[in-house]
């Protein structure tokens with residue numbers, strides 16, 4: 001068969017498979033490969049027994065395409081997070097065109113109008129925050145707008161953002177950590193012409209070769225129920241779990257073909273940082289960072305590992321063209337110093353033993369958390385088939401806008417702690433105070449300074465995307481990732497809405513506070529360690545008209 005005929009034959013097969021995809025995907029969540037090239041199943045891998053849950057046409061993470069009216073109901077559902085053990089969790093439920101979804105992946109075009117009715121069917125306050133989206137206060141999901149159980153809140157906004165992997169999650173004050181932990185979180189994927197061009201040039205298909213991954217650490221009891229009962233210590237430092245799930249899958253595997261895959265990775269954990277790498281046998285594979293929180297970089301950058309803090313996203317390509325059938329690549333979190341200086345200062349152990357070492361295959365024991373910074377195996381990727389694939393990564397990914405200029409002297413934002421409270425500029429959250437006021441239309445440089453003894457803080461700004469200008473005073477493990485004298489790593493480039501600030505570091509960012517919204521708008525600046533946030537490491541940010 002000559003090449004052209006082969007391509008046509010393959011396309012025909014793909015169409016036939018595509019017709020049944022809605023059914024197949026819900027039952028066999030694996031990327032389909034051309035039937036002519038499908039090979040025998042791989043022998044099971046007892047360390048990673050569970051197929052990764054992938055977005056399909058319904059159910060958990062089902063993809064809802066397009067904009068328009070949608071109702072999201074925050075409610076209790078049953079879902080077998082651990083195989084064979086239906087557990088109570090929370091999810092955003094949607095009924096769309098006669099199909100039921102949980103935590104749907106919302107996929108929209110840039111510029112789309114959104115009409116989302118949020119129905120709080122919990123027994124406590126809640127509200128949805130659209131993490132990373134440029135919306136006005138009324139649509140931001142600020143805790144001020146949280147509604148009680150039984151009430152609804154209507155969102156009406158236009159997607160002003162460029163293409164990227166955003167996400168949505170609850171934001172009621174004191175309850176964000178608990179509600180996210182129990183399952184309330186979903187992807188919000190925006191597409192534009194540049195994004196579609198990339199998909200075309202690499203032949204990417206969402207949920208098949210372009211795969212959203214949300215990483216979350218959880219604790220379970222023996223019945224497979226989620227456990228969230230933070231001690232005073234955990235309310236201060238953050239809640240960690242010993243079982244690290246990817247797409248709510250315990251010890252997941254993904255079967256792939258020999259081609260380029262895209263992973264849109266979201267750290268949806270309450271507090272845990274990851275140092276992401278791909279490992280094959282004893283060696284680390286380089287991978288390519290193509291985007292960050294606010295979308296595509298201008299050009300691809302090869303890295304060996306990168307940190308991902310709660311709230312952050314990284315968009316990467318993994319090139320498996322040279323792999324052979326049966327090869328296994330593992331997405332891991334490499335060990336690192338979690339820099340829990342405050343814990344260490346008080347004499348408590350900063351590093352413990354993993355209760356659930358990677359590869360352990362027995363039933364889940366009641367869990368204490370894996371120590372922060374411990375090595376973790378997250379996802380086993382196994383090459384099942386050879387496939388013809390002749391695409392290469394474009395050297396220009398997007399027209400990234402220039403970094404905004406500012407004539408103002410930098411504003412200092414100090415992160416520290418006193419009396420068991422994490423603080424921003426010496427204070428904690430009070431709903432009726434706006435400690436930071438900026439003028440709409442101005443561009444401000446902020447120095448985020450994390451003052452020891454402290455721990456890492458991923459700092460998030462609502463309503464805007466910013467650029468990271470420099471890192472100073474970085475710990476060695478971060479400095480090693482620096483691309484140049486600015487101290488920035490590949491994952492600091494492009495548009496960001498959340499940036500990790502290590503102990504002792506000063507991270508300089510610049511934000512253009514221009515937006516189309518009239519009148520004063522009140523947003524938030526907060527730490528995305530959800531226990532820190534719930535504890536008050538959060539300030540109102542007023543953008544004055």
Ligand SMILES: [Cu+2]
Pocket residue numbers: 422456457458527528529532533537
């Ligand atoms: Cu923090």
